[in-house]
Amino acid sequence: MAQRSLEHQGQQSIVSSLVNLLQSRRRQDLILKTVVYLLLLIGAFGVMMPFFWMISTSLKRPGTEFTFPIEWIPVPPRFGNYWTAWSILPFNQWLFNTVRITGLSILGHIISCAIVGFGFARIRFPGRDAIFLLVLATMMLPFPSIIVPLFILFKELGWINTILPLVVPTFFATSAFYIFLLRQFFMTLPLELDDAARVDGCSTFGIFYRICIPLIKPALGIILVFSFMNHWNDFLGPLIFLSDLDQYTLALGLRFFQGQYRVEWTLLMAASLIILSPCIILFFVAQKNYIQGIVITGVKG
Protein backbone atom coordinates (compact mmCIF):
# COMPACT_ATOMS: atom_id res chain seq x y z
CA MET A 1 0.00 0.00 0.00
CA ALA A 2 2.64 2.39 1.08
CA GLN A 3 4.75 1.29 -1.80
CA ARG A 4 1.90 1.90 -4.18
CA SER A 5 1.31 5.40 -2.98
CA LEU A 6 5.01 6.12 -3.30
CA GLU A 7 4.91 4.86 -6.82
CA HIS A 8 1.88 6.99 -7.43
CA GLN A 9 3.62 10.02 -6.04
CA GLY A 10 6.59 9.29 -8.23
CA GLN A 11 4.39 9.15 -11.27
CA GLN A 12 2.71 12.33 -10.30
CA SER A 13 5.95 14.18 -9.86
CA ILE A 14 7.15 12.96 -13.23
CA VAL A 15 3.93 14.14 -14.82
CA SER A 16 4.04 17.48 -13.07
CA SER A 17 7.66 18.06 -13.92
CA LEU A 18 6.87 17.18 -17.53
CA VAL A 19 4.03 19.69 -17.48
CA ASN A 20 6.39 22.22 -15.97
CA LEU A 21 8.93 21.53 -18.64
CA LEU A 22 6.35 21.89 -21.37
CA GLN A 23 5.11 25.11 -19.88
CA SER A 24 8.57 26.57 -19.70
CA ARG A 25 9.18 25.42 -23.26
CA ARG A 26 6.06 27.19 -24.29
CA ARG A 27 7.13 30.27 -22.39
CA GLN A 28 10.54 30.12 -24.02
CA ASP A 29 8.85 29.82 -27.39
CA LEU A 30 6.65 32.76 -26.61
CA ILE A 31 9.61 34.91 -25.62
CA LEU A 32 11.56 33.82 -28.66
CA LYS A 33 8.68 34.60 -30.97
CA THR A 34 8.15 38.00 -29.42
CA VAL A 35 11.81 38.83 -29.91
CA VAL A 36 11.70 37.58 -33.51
CA TYR A 37 8.63 39.63 -34.32
CA LEU A 38 10.10 42.69 -32.62
CA LEU A 39 13.31 42.44 -34.63
CA LEU A 40 11.39 41.86 -37.84
CA LEU A 41 9.19 44.86 -37.18
CA ILE A 42 12.19 47.09 -36.48
CA GLY A 43 13.85 45.82 -39.63
CA ALA A 44 10.71 46.29 -41.68
CA PHE A 45 10.39 49.81 -40.37
CA GLY A 46 13.97 50.59 -41.42
CA VAL A 47 13.51 49.06 -44.84
CA MET A 48 10.23 50.82 -45.57
CA MET A 49 11.29 54.21 -44.23
CA PRO A 50 12.98 55.34 -47.47
CA PHE A 51 9.83 54.44 -49.43
CA PHE A 52 7.58 56.35 -47.02
CA TRP A 53 9.96 59.28 -47.19
CA MET A 54 9.91 59.21 -50.96
CA ILE A 55 6.13 59.01 -51.24
CA SER A 56 5.60 61.62 -48.55
CA THR A 57 8.00 64.08 -50.18
CA SER A 58 6.52 63.52 -53.61
CA LEU A 59 3.11 64.64 -52.33
CA LYS A 60 4.20 67.91 -50.73
CA ARG A 61 3.78 71.40 -52.04
CA PRO A 62 7.19 72.42 -53.45
CA GLY A 63 9.01 74.28 -50.71
CA THR A 64 7.24 72.56 -47.82
CA GLU A 65 9.67 69.67 -47.83
CA PHE A 66 11.99 71.94 -45.87
CA THR A 67 9.90 72.17 -42.68
CA PHE A 68 10.10 70.92 -39.10
CA PRO A 69 8.77 68.67 -37.81
CA ILE A 70 8.41 66.22 -40.67
CA GLU A 71 4.90 66.25 -42.05
CA TRP A 72 4.60 62.58 -42.98
CA ILE A 73 1.15 62.86 -44.46
CA PRO A 74 0.93 66.12 -46.36
CA VAL A 75 -2.47 67.83 -46.21
CA PRO A 76 -3.71 68.14 -48.85
CA PRO A 77 -1.60 65.65 -50.82
CA ARG A 78 -0.43 67.16 -54.10
CA PHE A 79 -0.93 64.44 -56.67
CA GLY A 80 -0.38 67.14 -59.26
CA ASN A 81 3.37 66.88 -58.56
CA TYR A 82 3.52 63.71 -60.61
CA TRP A 83 1.98 65.41 -63.60
CA THR A 84 4.18 68.50 -63.18
CA ALA A 85 7.38 66.48 -62.88
CA TRP A 86 6.49 64.36 -65.87
CA SER A 87 5.59 67.24 -68.15
CA ILE A 88 8.45 69.67 -67.40
CA LEU A 89 10.81 67.52 -69.48
CA PRO A 90 10.22 65.11 -72.40
CA PHE A 91 9.68 62.12 -70.14
CA ASN A 92 7.22 60.60 -72.60
CA GLN A 93 9.91 60.42 -75.26
CA TRP A 94 12.33 58.95 -72.71
CA LEU A 95 9.73 56.42 -71.62
CA PHE A 96 9.30 55.37 -75.23
CA ASN A 97 13.08 55.00 -75.69
CA THR A 98 13.42 53.01 -72.48
CA VAL A 99 10.54 50.69 -73.33
CA ARG A 100 12.03 50.07 -76.75
CA ILE A 101 15.51 49.31 -75.45
CA THR A 102 14.25 47.21 -72.56
CA GLY A 103 11.80 45.26 -74.72
CA LEU A 104 14.31 44.45 -77.44
CA SER A 105 16.98 43.52 -74.89
CA ILE A 106 14.64 41.13 -73.13
CA LEU A 107 13.78 39.56 -76.46
CA GLY A 108 17.48 39.26 -77.34
CA HIS A 109 18.39 37.66 -74.03
CA ILE A 110 15.52 35.19 -74.09
CA ILE A 111 16.04 34.02 -77.67
CA SER A 112 19.82 33.79 -77.62
CA CYS A 113 20.30 32.43 -74.10
CA ALA A 114 17.59 29.81 -74.59
CA ILE A 115 19.25 28.51 -77.76
CA VAL A 116 22.70 28.48 -76.18
CA GLY A 117 21.44 27.06 -72.88
CA PHE A 118 19.74 24.24 -74.76
CA GLY A 119 22.98 23.45 -76.60
CA PHE A 120 24.88 23.18 -73.32
CA ALA A 121 22.19 21.16 -71.59
CA ARG A 122 20.95 18.65 -74.11
CA ILE A 123 23.54 18.02 -76.80
CA ARG A 124 26.68 16.06 -76.01
CA PHE A 125 29.66 17.30 -77.96
CA PRO A 126 33.40 17.43 -77.31
CA GLY A 127 34.63 20.58 -75.56
CA ARG A 128 31.19 21.35 -74.20
CA ASP A 129 32.06 21.32 -70.52
CA ALA A 130 35.25 23.32 -71.00
CA ILE A 131 33.38 25.94 -72.99
CA PHE A 132 30.66 26.06 -70.38
CA LEU A 133 33.30 26.79 -67.75
CA LEU A 134 34.43 29.66 -69.94
CA VAL A 135 30.85 30.93 -70.03
CA LEU A 136 30.74 30.90 -66.24
CA ALA A 137 34.14 32.60 -66.07
CA THR A 138 32.84 35.55 -68.07
CA MET A 139 30.66 36.41 -65.08
CA MET A 140 33.84 37.70 -63.47
CA LEU A 141 34.53 40.11 -66.29
CA PRO A 142 33.44 43.56 -65.15
CA PHE A 143 31.54 45.55 -67.77
CA PRO A 144 33.59 48.70 -66.98
CA SER A 145 36.70 46.82 -68.09
CA ILE A 146 35.53 46.73 -71.69
CA ILE A 147 33.66 50.01 -72.10
CA VAL A 148 36.51 51.77 -73.89
CA PRO A 149 36.96 49.26 -76.76
CA LEU A 150 33.20 48.81 -77.03
CA PHE A 151 32.73 52.55 -77.29
CA ILE A 152 35.34 52.72 -80.03
CA LEU A 153 33.86 49.74 -81.86
CA PHE A 154 30.36 51.22 -81.83
CA LYS A 155 31.71 54.61 -82.79
CA GLU A 156 33.42 53.10 -85.84
CA LEU A 157 30.17 51.37 -86.75
CA GLY A 158 28.31 54.67 -86.44
CA TRP A 159 26.08 53.25 -83.71
CA ILE A 160 26.69 55.91 -81.06
CA ASN A 161 23.52 57.74 -80.16
CA THR A 162 21.37 54.86 -81.37
CA ILE A 163 19.87 52.00 -79.41
CA LEU A 164 22.05 49.45 -81.23
CA PRO A 165 24.99 49.30 -78.76
CA LEU A 166 22.54 48.56 -75.96
CA VAL A 167 20.43 46.05 -77.85
CA VAL A 168 22.56 44.15 -80.36
CA PRO A 169 24.91 42.44 -77.84
CA THR A 170 21.91 40.94 -76.03
CA PHE A 171 21.14 38.89 -79.16
CA PHE A 172 24.54 37.20 -78.81
CA ALA A 173 23.94 35.53 -75.45
CA THR A 174 26.16 37.96 -73.59
CA SER A 175 24.61 37.14 -70.22
CA ALA A 176 26.34 34.14 -68.68
CA PHE A 177 23.91 34.17 -65.81
CA TYR A 178 20.85 33.67 -68.02
CA ILE A 179 22.59 30.91 -69.99
CA PHE A 180 23.40 29.19 -66.73
CA LEU A 181 19.84 29.52 -65.42
CA LEU A 182 18.24 28.22 -68.60
CA ARG A 183 20.72 25.35 -68.86
CA GLN A 184 19.73 24.26 -65.36
CA PHE A 185 16.08 24.24 -66.38
CA PHE A 186 16.70 22.38 -69.63
CA MET A 187 18.64 19.74 -67.71
CA THR A 188 15.67 18.98 -65.47
CA LEU A 189 13.59 17.79 -68.45
CA PRO A 190 13.77 13.99 -68.98
CA LEU A 191 15.93 12.93 -71.92
CA GLU A 192 13.26 10.39 -72.98
CA LEU A 193 11.31 13.36 -74.29
CA ASP A 194 13.99 14.00 -76.91
CA ASP A 195 14.23 10.33 -77.86
CA ALA A 196 10.50 10.01 -78.30
CA ALA A 197 10.38 13.14 -80.45
CA ARG A 198 13.32 11.94 -82.53
CA VAL A 199 11.59 8.63 -83.22
CA ASP A 200 8.66 10.68 -84.49
CA GLY A 201 11.03 12.42 -86.87
CA CYS A 202 11.49 15.67 -85.02
CA SER A 203 14.73 17.59 -85.70
CA THR A 204 16.90 18.88 -82.85
CA PHE A 205 15.69 22.39 -83.42
CA GLY A 206 12.15 21.08 -83.39
CA ILE A 207 12.79 19.41 -80.04
CA PHE A 208 14.14 22.69 -78.76
CA TYR A 209 11.36 24.85 -80.12
CA ARG A 210 8.29 22.63 -79.96
CA ILE A 211 8.98 20.49 -76.93
CA CYS A 212 11.48 22.01 -74.54
CA ILE A 213 10.64 25.71 -74.81
CA PRO A 214 6.98 25.25 -73.80
CA LEU A 215 8.13 23.21 -70.81
CA ILE A 216 10.51 25.84 -69.46
CA LYS A 217 8.18 28.81 -69.77
CA PRO A 218 8.51 29.59 -66.03
CA ALA A 219 12.27 29.94 -66.53
CA LEU A 220 11.72 32.32 -69.42
CA GLY A 221 9.49 34.30 -67.07
CA ILE A 222 12.36 34.56 -64.60
CA ILE A 223 14.70 35.83 -67.33
CA LEU A 224 12.08 38.32 -68.46
CA VAL A 225 11.74 39.77 -64.98
CA PHE A 226 15.48 39.85 -64.28
CA SER A 227 16.44 41.46 -67.56
CA PHE A 228 13.59 43.94 -67.32
CA MET A 229 14.94 45.18 -63.98
CA ASN A 230 18.49 45.34 -65.33
CA HIS A 231 17.79 47.25 -68.50
CA TRP A 232 15.13 49.51 -67.04
CA ASN A 233 17.55 50.72 -64.37
CA ASP A 234 20.73 50.59 -66.45
CA PHE A 235 22.72 53.79 -66.29
CA LEU A 236 26.36 53.33 -67.32
CA GLY A 237 25.53 51.84 -70.74
CA PRO A 238 23.11 54.57 -71.85
CA LEU A 239 25.39 57.23 -70.33
CA ILE A 240 28.22 56.18 -72.60
CA PHE A 241 26.37 55.27 -75.77
CA LEU A 242 23.60 57.90 -75.89
CA SER A 243 24.29 61.62 -76.04
CA ASP A 244 21.28 63.45 -77.51
CA LEU A 245 18.43 64.42 -75.23
CA ASP A 246 15.86 62.87 -77.55
CA GLN A 247 17.66 59.52 -77.39
CA TYR A 248 17.85 59.47 -73.58
CA THR A 249 16.44 56.71 -71.44
CA LEU A 250 14.46 57.47 -68.27
CA ALA A 251 17.54 56.95 -66.11
CA LEU A 252 19.53 59.50 -68.11
CA GLY A 253 16.56 61.85 -68.23
CA LEU A 254 16.15 61.67 -64.47
CA ARG A 255 19.78 62.64 -64.03
CA PHE A 256 19.28 65.54 -66.44
CA PHE A 257 16.22 66.53 -64.42
CA GLN A 258 18.36 66.53 -61.28
CA GLY A 259 20.86 68.84 -62.97
CA GLN A 260 18.10 71.28 -63.96
CA TYR A 261 15.99 71.26 -60.80
CA ARG A 262 18.57 70.50 -58.18
CA VAL A 263 16.62 71.40 -55.07
CA GLU A 264 13.08 70.62 -56.19
CA TRP A 265 12.97 67.49 -54.06
CA THR A 266 9.18 67.16 -54.31
CA LEU A 267 9.33 66.93 -58.10
CA LEU A 268 12.51 64.83 -58.11
CA MET A 269 10.92 62.31 -55.76
CA ALA A 270 7.72 62.30 -57.81
CA ALA A 271 9.65 61.56 -61.02
CA SER A 272 11.83 58.94 -59.27
CA LEU A 273 8.77 57.22 -57.90
CA ILE A 274 7.13 57.06 -61.32
CA ILE A 275 10.29 55.57 -62.80
CA LEU A 276 10.67 52.99 -60.03
CA SER A 277 7.02 51.97 -60.06
CA PRO A 278 7.14 49.54 -63.03
CA CYS A 279 9.86 47.54 -61.24
CA ILE A 280 7.89 47.44 -58.03
CA ILE A 281 4.66 46.51 -59.81
CA LEU A 282 6.40 43.84 -61.85
CA PHE A 283 7.91 42.43 -58.69
CA PHE A 284 4.49 42.08 -57.08
CA VAL A 285 2.94 40.59 -60.20
CA ALA A 286 5.74 38.12 -60.85
CA GLN A 287 6.82 37.58 -57.28
CA LYS A 288 6.62 33.79 -57.46
CA ASN A 289 8.80 33.55 -60.56
CA TYR A 290 11.18 36.07 -59.19
CA ILE A 291 11.74 34.51 -55.82
CA GLN A 292 12.00 31.07 -57.41
CA GLY A 293 14.70 32.40 -59.73
CA ILE A 294 16.73 33.82 -56.88
CA VAL A 295 16.44 30.71 -54.78
CA ILE A 296 17.50 28.52 -57.71
CA THR A 297 20.55 30.73 -58.16
CA GLY A 298 21.53 29.88 -54.64
CA VAL A 299 20.65 26.22 -54.62
CA LYS A 300 22.11 25.30 -57.96
CA GLY A 301 24.95 27.82 -57.96
Next chain:
Amino acid sequence: MVRSLMLGKSKLYWKNVFEGYAFISLWIVGFAVFTAGALFGSFSISLTKWNIVGTPEFIGLQNYQKMIEDEFFWKSLKVTLIFLLNVPLNLALGLFLAMLLNQKIRLIGFFRTLFYLPSVTAGVAVSLLWMWIFNPRFGVINVLLKNIGISGPAWLGSETWALPALIVMSVWGVGGGMLIYLGALQGIPTTFYEAATLDGANALQKFRRITVPMITPVLLLNLIMGVIASFQVFTQAFIMTSGGPNYATLFYVLYLYQNAFQWFNMGYASALAWVLFLVILAFTFLILRTSSSWVYYEGG
Protein backbone atom coordinates in the same frame (compact mmCIF):
# COMPACT_ATOMS: atom_id res chain seq x y z
CA MET B 1 28.78 -5.31 -88.72
CA VAL B 2 31.29 -3.77 -86.34
CA ARG B 3 32.31 -1.39 -89.05
CA SER B 4 28.78 -0.27 -89.74
CA LEU B 5 28.12 0.15 -86.00
CA MET B 6 31.18 2.36 -85.68
CA LEU B 7 30.20 4.27 -88.73
CA GLY B 8 26.69 4.73 -87.35
CA LYS B 9 28.07 5.89 -84.06
CA SER B 10 30.41 8.36 -85.63
CA LYS B 11 27.63 9.70 -87.80
CA LEU B 12 25.62 10.50 -84.70
CA TYR B 13 28.78 11.81 -83.11
CA TRP B 14 29.40 14.26 -85.95
CA LYS B 15 25.75 15.25 -85.99
CA ASN B 16 26.02 16.10 -82.30
CA VAL B 17 29.24 18.04 -82.82
CA PHE B 18 27.69 20.02 -85.63
CA GLU B 19 24.44 20.70 -83.85
CA GLY B 20 26.08 21.39 -80.52
CA TYR B 21 28.33 24.05 -81.93
CA ALA B 22 25.50 25.42 -84.05
CA PHE B 23 23.41 25.95 -80.92
CA ILE B 24 26.15 27.69 -78.99
CA SER B 25 27.47 29.58 -82.04
CA LEU B 26 25.62 32.73 -80.96
CA TRP B 27 27.55 32.71 -77.74
CA ILE B 28 30.84 32.00 -79.50
CA VAL B 29 30.39 35.01 -81.78
CA GLY B 30 29.27 37.21 -78.89
CA PHE B 31 32.19 36.03 -76.78
CA ALA B 32 34.70 36.59 -79.59
CA VAL B 33 33.51 40.14 -80.24
CA PHE B 34 32.10 41.52 -77.00
CA THR B 35 34.22 39.70 -74.45
CA ALA B 36 37.51 38.30 -75.70
CA GLY B 37 37.79 40.81 -78.53
CA ALA B 38 36.94 43.69 -76.26
CA LEU B 39 39.42 42.54 -73.62
CA PHE B 40 42.13 42.23 -76.23
CA GLY B 41 41.18 45.64 -77.63
CA SER B 42 41.29 47.09 -74.16
CA PHE B 43 44.81 45.75 -73.67
CA SER B 44 46.00 47.07 -77.03
CA ILE B 45 44.62 50.52 -76.30
CA SER B 46 46.22 50.45 -72.85
CA LEU B 47 49.63 50.42 -74.59
CA THR B 48 48.90 53.69 -76.33
CA LYS B 49 48.39 57.34 -75.68
CA TRP B 50 45.14 58.26 -77.40
CA ASN B 51 42.61 61.05 -77.02
CA ILE B 52 40.19 59.35 -79.46
CA VAL B 53 40.35 62.03 -82.21
CA GLY B 54 43.96 61.63 -83.25
CA THR B 55 45.82 58.42 -84.01
CA PRO B 56 46.91 56.24 -81.09
CA GLU B 57 50.58 56.59 -80.23
CA PHE B 58 52.31 53.44 -78.99
CA ILE B 59 53.97 54.04 -75.62
CA GLY B 60 54.51 50.51 -74.28
CA LEU B 61 53.78 50.02 -70.62
CA GLN B 62 53.98 53.70 -69.71
CA ASN B 63 50.31 53.87 -68.75
CA TYR B 64 50.88 51.15 -66.17
CA GLN B 65 53.94 52.95 -64.86
CA LYS B 66 51.90 56.11 -64.62
CA MET B 67 49.36 54.33 -62.45
CA ILE B 68 51.98 53.52 -59.83
CA GLU B 69 52.73 57.22 -59.44
CA ASP B 70 49.12 58.37 -59.79
CA GLU B 71 47.82 59.26 -56.33
CA PHE B 72 44.23 59.25 -57.59
CA PHE B 73 44.59 55.68 -58.78
CA TRP B 74 45.65 54.65 -55.29
CA LYS B 75 42.95 56.80 -53.73
CA SER B 76 40.27 55.21 -55.89
CA LEU B 77 41.56 51.73 -55.11
CA LYS B 78 41.51 52.55 -51.40
CA VAL B 79 37.98 53.95 -51.54
CA THR B 80 36.76 50.85 -53.35
CA LEU B 81 38.51 48.49 -50.93
CA ILE B 82 37.00 50.27 -47.94
CA PHE B 83 33.61 50.04 -49.58
CA LEU B 84 34.13 46.25 -49.74
CA LEU B 85 33.30 46.32 -46.01
CA ASN B 86 29.67 46.33 -47.10
CA VAL B 87 30.09 42.73 -48.23
CA PRO B 88 30.64 41.05 -44.83
CA LEU B 89 28.09 43.44 -43.35
CA ASN B 90 25.48 42.37 -45.87
CA LEU B 91 26.43 38.71 -45.52
CA ALA B 92 25.94 38.74 -41.76
CA LEU B 93 22.80 40.85 -41.75
CA GLY B 94 21.27 38.90 -44.62
CA LEU B 95 21.87 35.61 -42.84
CA PHE B 96 20.46 36.99 -39.61
CA LEU B 97 17.29 38.17 -41.34
CA ALA B 98 16.93 34.87 -43.17
CA MET B 99 17.18 32.99 -39.87
CA LEU B 100 14.54 35.21 -38.31
CA LEU B 101 12.26 34.52 -41.26
CA ASN B 102 12.99 30.80 -41.12
CA GLN B 103 11.20 30.51 -37.75
CA LYS B 104 7.71 29.12 -37.72
CA ILE B 105 5.98 32.46 -37.79
CA ARG B 106 2.98 34.02 -39.38
CA LEU B 107 3.29 36.67 -42.09
CA ILE B 108 6.56 35.23 -43.34
CA GLY B 109 5.57 35.98 -46.94
CA PHE B 110 4.72 39.53 -46.00
CA PHE B 111 8.06 40.16 -44.31
CA ARG B 112 9.97 38.42 -47.06
CA THR B 113 8.40 40.65 -49.68
CA LEU B 114 9.01 43.74 -47.58
CA PHE B 115 12.69 43.02 -47.02
CA TYR B 116 13.23 42.09 -50.61
CA LEU B 117 11.49 45.14 -52.07
CA PRO B 118 14.54 47.49 -52.06
CA SER B 119 16.48 44.96 -54.15
CA VAL B 120 14.16 45.43 -57.12
CA THR B 121 14.89 49.14 -57.16
CA ALA B 122 18.18 50.47 -58.45
CA GLY B 123 19.90 53.14 -60.44
CA VAL B 124 19.47 56.87 -60.64
CA ALA B 125 16.09 57.04 -58.89
CA VAL B 126 17.43 55.24 -55.82
CA SER B 127 20.54 57.41 -55.77
CA LEU B 128 18.38 60.53 -55.80
CA LEU B 129 16.20 59.12 -53.03
CA TRP B 130 19.21 58.52 -50.80
CA MET B 131 20.67 61.93 -51.56
CA TRP B 132 17.49 63.37 -50.14
CA ILE B 133 17.50 60.95 -47.19
CA PHE B 134 21.07 62.02 -46.38
CA ASN B 135 20.34 65.73 -46.81
CA PRO B 136 22.21 67.30 -43.85
CA ARG B 137 19.43 69.66 -42.77
CA PHE B 138 16.16 68.27 -44.05
CA GLY B 139 16.90 64.60 -44.74
CA VAL B 140 14.94 62.10 -42.72
CA ILE B 141 17.99 60.62 -40.98
CA ASN B 142 19.27 63.84 -39.54
CA VAL B 143 15.78 65.05 -38.64
CA LEU B 144 15.15 61.84 -36.70
CA LEU B 145 18.57 62.13 -35.05
CA LYS B 146 17.75 65.70 -34.12
CA ASN B 147 14.55 64.51 -32.45
CA ILE B 148 16.60 62.42 -30.05
CA GLY B 149 19.08 65.22 -29.48
CA ILE B 150 21.90 64.19 -31.79
CA SER B 151 23.09 66.53 -34.48
CA GLY B 152 23.90 64.30 -37.41
CA PRO B 153 26.91 64.67 -39.69
CA ALA B 154 26.76 66.23 -43.15
CA TRP B 155 26.84 62.68 -44.62
CA LEU B 156 27.50 63.06 -48.34
CA GLY B 157 29.00 66.48 -47.74
CA SER B 158 31.47 65.18 -45.20
CA GLU B 159 34.80 63.66 -46.09
CA THR B 160 34.52 61.26 -43.15
CA TRP B 161 30.89 60.24 -43.55
CA ALA B 162 30.32 60.11 -47.30
CA LEU B 163 31.68 56.59 -47.76
CA PRO B 164 29.93 55.17 -44.65
CA ALA B 165 26.73 56.75 -45.99
CA LEU B 166 27.09 54.80 -49.23
CA ILE B 167 27.72 51.63 -47.23
CA VAL B 168 24.52 52.25 -45.24
CA MET B 169 22.70 52.68 -48.52
CA SER B 170 24.04 49.36 -49.79
CA VAL B 171 22.78 47.61 -46.66
CA TRP B 172 19.28 48.66 -47.68
CA GLY B 173 19.55 46.04 -50.44
CA VAL B 174 20.29 43.25 -47.96
CA GLY B 175 17.08 41.46 -48.96
CA GLY B 176 18.67 40.09 -52.12
CA GLY B 177 21.21 38.02 -50.21
CA MET B 178 18.61 37.21 -47.55
CA LEU B 179 16.38 35.51 -50.08
CA ILE B 180 19.20 33.24 -51.25
CA TYR B 181 19.99 32.25 -47.65
CA LEU B 182 16.35 31.62 -46.96
CA GLY B 183 16.21 29.20 -49.87
CA ALA B 184 19.27 27.39 -48.52
CA LEU B 185 17.98 27.32 -44.94
CA GLN B 186 14.71 25.81 -46.03
CA GLY B 187 16.68 23.13 -47.86
CA ILE B 188 18.31 21.87 -44.65
CA PRO B 189 16.55 18.64 -43.61
CA THR B 190 14.77 19.12 -40.28
CA THR B 191 15.94 15.67 -39.24
CA PHE B 192 19.43 17.12 -38.74
CA TYR B 193 18.12 19.47 -36.08
CA GLU B 194 15.94 16.78 -34.51
CA ALA B 195 18.90 14.45 -34.20
CA ALA B 196 20.99 17.21 -32.69
CA THR B 197 18.26 18.03 -30.20
CA LEU B 198 18.11 14.38 -29.12
CA ASP B 199 21.87 14.47 -28.60
CA GLY B 200 21.37 17.48 -26.34
CA ALA B 201 22.79 20.19 -28.56
CA ASN B 202 21.81 23.75 -27.69
CA ALA B 203 20.75 26.43 -30.15
CA LEU B 204 24.22 27.88 -30.57
CA GLN B 205 25.76 24.47 -31.22
CA LYS B 206 23.08 23.70 -33.79
CA PHE B 207 23.79 26.99 -35.51
CA ARG B 208 27.53 26.43 -35.62
CA ARG B 209 27.53 22.72 -36.44
CA ILE B 210 24.53 22.42 -38.74
CA THR B 211 23.26 25.73 -40.08
CA VAL B 212 26.57 27.33 -40.95
CA PRO B 213 28.16 24.33 -42.68
CA MET B 214 24.99 23.66 -44.64
CA ILE B 215 24.77 27.16 -46.04
CA THR B 216 28.47 27.71 -46.79
CA PRO B 217 27.99 27.10 -50.55
CA VAL B 218 25.46 29.91 -50.62
CA LEU B 219 27.67 32.05 -48.42
CA LEU B 220 30.46 31.59 -50.96
CA LEU B 221 28.14 32.56 -53.80
CA ASN B 222 26.97 35.71 -52.02
CA LEU B 223 30.53 36.59 -51.07
CA ILE B 224 31.85 36.36 -54.63
CA MET B 225 28.88 38.17 -56.15
CA GLY B 226 29.13 40.88 -53.49
CA VAL B 227 32.84 41.43 -54.10
CA ILE B 228 32.45 41.56 -57.89
CA ALA B 229 29.55 44.00 -57.64
CA SER B 230 31.33 46.22 -55.12
CA PHE B 231 34.30 46.68 -57.41
CA GLN B 232 31.93 48.00 -60.08
CA VAL B 233 30.10 50.65 -58.08
CA PHE B 234 29.49 53.61 -60.32
CA THR B 235 25.99 55.10 -60.41
CA GLN B 236 25.79 56.06 -56.72
CA ALA B 237 29.14 57.80 -56.80
CA PHE B 238 28.46 59.51 -60.11
CA ILE B 239 25.02 60.82 -59.15
CA MET B 240 25.32 61.44 -55.42
CA THR B 241 28.83 62.71 -54.80
CA SER B 242 30.70 62.92 -58.13
CA GLY B 243 33.55 61.35 -56.20
CA GLY B 244 33.72 64.05 -53.56
CA PRO B 245 34.04 65.63 -51.15
CA ASN B 246 37.78 65.88 -51.64
CA TYR B 247 37.82 62.51 -53.48
CA ALA B 248 36.41 60.66 -50.46
CA THR B 249 34.11 58.65 -52.74
CA LEU B 250 36.28 58.45 -55.84
CA PHE B 251 35.33 54.87 -56.69
CA TYR B 252 37.58 53.00 -59.07
CA VAL B 253 35.07 52.76 -61.91
CA LEU B 254 34.18 56.43 -61.52
CA TYR B 255 37.84 57.34 -61.96
CA LEU B 256 38.02 55.03 -64.96
CA TYR B 257 34.93 56.69 -66.45
CA GLN B 258 36.34 60.18 -65.89
CA ASN B 259 39.58 59.25 -67.61
CA ALA B 260 37.81 57.70 -70.58
CA PHE B 261 34.81 59.92 -71.17
CA GLN B 262 35.56 63.24 -69.53
CA TRP B 263 39.26 63.64 -70.22
CA PHE B 264 39.46 61.20 -73.15
CA ASN B 265 42.59 59.49 -71.88
CA MET B 266 41.58 56.30 -73.69
CA GLY B 267 44.96 54.62 -73.17
CA TYR B 268 45.17 55.32 -69.48
CA ALA B 269 41.51 54.38 -68.93
CA SER B 270 42.14 51.06 -70.65
CA ALA B 271 45.11 50.38 -68.39
CA LEU B 272 42.86 51.08 -65.41
CA ALA B 273 40.28 48.76 -66.94
CA TRP B 274 42.76 45.92 -67.24
CA VAL B 275 43.99 46.33 -63.71
CA LEU B 276 40.37 46.26 -62.51
CA PHE B 277 39.85 43.01 -64.36
CA LEU B 278 42.99 41.49 -62.86
CA VAL B 279 42.13 42.64 -59.34
CA ILE B 280 38.64 41.09 -59.55
CA LEU B 281 40.14 37.93 -60.97
CA ALA B 282 42.69 37.77 -58.16
CA PHE B 283 40.04 38.31 -55.48
CA THR B 284 37.77 35.66 -56.96
CA PHE B 285 40.55 33.11 -57.21
CA LEU B 286 41.72 33.87 -53.69
CA ILE B 287 38.23 33.32 -52.35
CA LEU B 288 37.77 30.14 -54.36
CA ARG B 289 41.15 28.81 -53.28
CA THR B 290 40.42 29.32 -49.59
CA SER B 291 36.86 28.13 -50.01
CA SER B 292 37.81 24.46 -50.04
CA SER B 293 38.73 24.78 -46.37
CA TRP B 294 35.46 26.33 -45.25
CA VAL B 295 32.81 25.47 -47.80
CA TYR B 296 30.99 22.23 -47.13
CA TYR B 297 29.41 20.36 -49.99
CA GLU B 298 26.95 17.70 -49.01
CA GLY B 299 28.08 14.35 -50.37
CA GLY B 300 31.25 15.91 -51.69
